[in-house]
Amino acid sequence: MARGINKVILVGNLGDDPETKYTQGGMAVTSASLATTSVRKDREGNSQERTEWHRLKFFGKVAEIAGEYLRKGSQVYVEGSIRYDEFTGQDGQKRYYTDIIVDQMQMLGGRGDGGGGGSRGERGGDRPQRSAPPQRQPQESAPRRDTAPASRDFGDDFADDDIPF
Amino acid sequence: MARGINKVILVGNLGDDPETKYTQGGMAVTSASLATTSVRKDREGNSQERTEWHRLKFFGKVAEIAGEYLRKGSQVYVEGSIRYDEFTGQDGQKRYYTDIIVDQMQMLGGRGDGGGGGSRGERGGDRPQRSAPPQRQPQESAPRRDTAPASRDFGDDFADDDIPF
Amino acid sequence: MARGINKVILVGNLGDDPETKYTQGGMAVTSASLATTSVRKDREGNSQERTEWHRLKFFGKVAEIAGEYLRKGSQVYVEGSIRYDEFTGQDGQKRYYTDIIVDQMQMLGGRGDGGGGGSRGERGGDRPQRSAPPQRQPQESAPRRDTAPASRDFGDDFADDDIPF
Amino acid sequence: MARGINKVILVGNLGDDPETKYTQGGMAVTSASLATTSVRKDREGNSQERTEWHRLKFFGKVAEIAGEYLRKGSQVYVEGSIRYDEFTGQDGQKRYYTDIIVDQMQMLGGRGDGGGGGSRGERGGDRPQRSAPPQRQPQESAPRRDTAPASRDFGDDFADDDIPF
C-alpha cells in the first residue's frame, strides 16, 4: 500500500541540453540538469545566492517532449518526486545520486524562443499512445522548434463563458 | 495546448460523510467537504482562527475509494485543481461554486480506524452530471469495488537494463 | 492551533494589469486575475480547453512588488492559499468569492523584458531585478552538485542564529 | 536575485526519534529521517514497493517544535526545499548529501498520542523579532477605485501592517 507523499515542484532553467536515450522497449528516458537559485541575507545583511542543481529524469511520453523541446537555458516548471539511489562504482566506491523523477512539466516563457509547451506524462506510460514497434533511435534528437501556442494573449477575446466573476 | 499550472494541496478533516453518485456511464462521482484551519495573530497579539471549507469532487476510481473509505472526521491529504463554476438557479439567480477536483488522495492518521489507504486516480473522461441517477448502470465500465490503490503501470517498457535505476 | 494545509500553486498569465490599493495602515493590497488553461479529451476524443480565472490577492511587500512589476499578460508562478468569502450585497443578495491569497510569487519568462524577478512575501522577499543568464554547469556525468564552499559544516560551530547556508 | 522555485512536500513517518542540537547562538537544529513509500506494478503485474528515506533538517522555531513533538513513527507533513551538499571526509573521500530543509510542518494523525500540532517556522533564527515600524507607502500608483463590496472593506481594521485575515 502506498504510504506517504513525495512531491517536488521546481521552476528553473536548464544548465545544458537534455539527453534522451531509449530503452530496448522503446521508452524514452531523458536526463536534464535544472538550476534553482535562492537568496538569503547573511548576518551582515548581504545577499547570499545559492544555486541547487537538480538532476531531472523523465520517462516515457514526457521524456520525449522534454527531449524534443527543452534546451539549455529553457525555463521550465516540473513536478515529480525525489528518488535516492546508491551505486557501487567500478572502483568499489559507493556513489549516491538524488534524482527528481518528473511526472509533469510545463515550459515557461515562450516568447517564440521555444517555450510555451506543456505536458503531463506518466512514467513509462507511452505504451497506449504508441502503436509503433520499439525502435532504436539515435541518442541525439534532432533539434526541433516548438511552435509555441499563440494563446498567450489575454485580450478581449475572453468573452465570459467560463468567467465566474 | 495546456497553458499553466493549477494545483491545490490540502490536508484537513472531512466535515461529513462523503456522498457518491454514479453517472449514466457508470463513473463514480464523490463529493466531500474538507476543513482547513489556519491561525494568525491579530494586532493585539491574539490568535485568530479561520476555517475554510473546501468542496471536494472526486471522479472515477479515486471517487470510489473516497466514497468507500472516507468518513466524517477523516483526516486526508488531497491534491487536485481548482474549478470555478457558475450556474443559474431556477429562480434565475446565478450561483457560483468553487470545487477542488481531486486527482490524488492519501488517507492520514489511521490508527485502527480505517485510515492509511492511498489512491491516485485519473479524472474520468466523463463530465459529472448534476442529476445523476442513483442507481448503477453498468455499461462499458461498471463501478468497481477495488480496494487496491491505483498505481502507475510501467508496462513492458521496463524489460531491459537501459533504465538507470 | 493550526490544523491542516491549504496550499495553492498556480502558473498562468494575468488577464489584466493588477490593481494596488493601500490600507490606512499603509499596507499594499494588490488584486489580479490569473488564467490557467487545461486540456482534456471529451468522450468523442476531442480536445477540450477550459480556462479558470483565479482572483489573486497580495498583501504587504509582495503586493507592492506585484503591483509594480506584473502587467497584463505577465506569466507568473504564485503560491498561496484559498480563501472563501461570502458577502451580502446592497440588494440583499449573497455573493460568494474565492480568492487566492498569495504568499509567494515568481515572475516567469523574463528574457530581458522585465520578467524574471521573484518575491517571497512577508518572510523576507527581495526586490526583483534583472534576470540572470542561465547558469553553467559541469557536464561530467558525475553527480552534479553545487560547488559551494566546503566550510558549510553543520557541527557545533554555529556562530550565531543565522542559517549557515 | 532569487531565480526559481525549489519546493518539496512530503508526508510520511519518521524512522527514528529526531535529534536536536543547538548552535552557539542558541538556534535549534533538528535532524530527522522520514520515509515515503510508493507502489507501482511491475511488468508481471505485481505490486512493487519502494521506500525513500528523506533527511530532514529543521532550523529555528520549527526545529524546536519538531524536536519536542516528533517521535519515531510520527506521521508528518513537511514542506521545504531540497539542498545538495558535498563534503570531503577525513579520508579524502567526497560525500554527497541531499537534505530537505523544512520550512513548515504539520503533525498528522494524533489521536491522543501527541500528534496534532502544527508549526510554521522561518528559517531565520528563533529570535522573537519585533516587526519593523509601519511605513507609509505613498507611491506612484494612484490608489482608489474600490471594487470590493462595502461590507468587504478593510477599513479601520488596517490599523497597521498586519494581514487582515
Place this chain on the structure above:
DNA sequence: TTTT
C-alpha cells in the same frame, strides 16, 4: 460540518 471537521479537527485540536
Place this chain on the structure above:
DNA sequence: TTTT
C-alpha cells in the same frame, strides 16, 4: 529506520 517508519508506516500499512
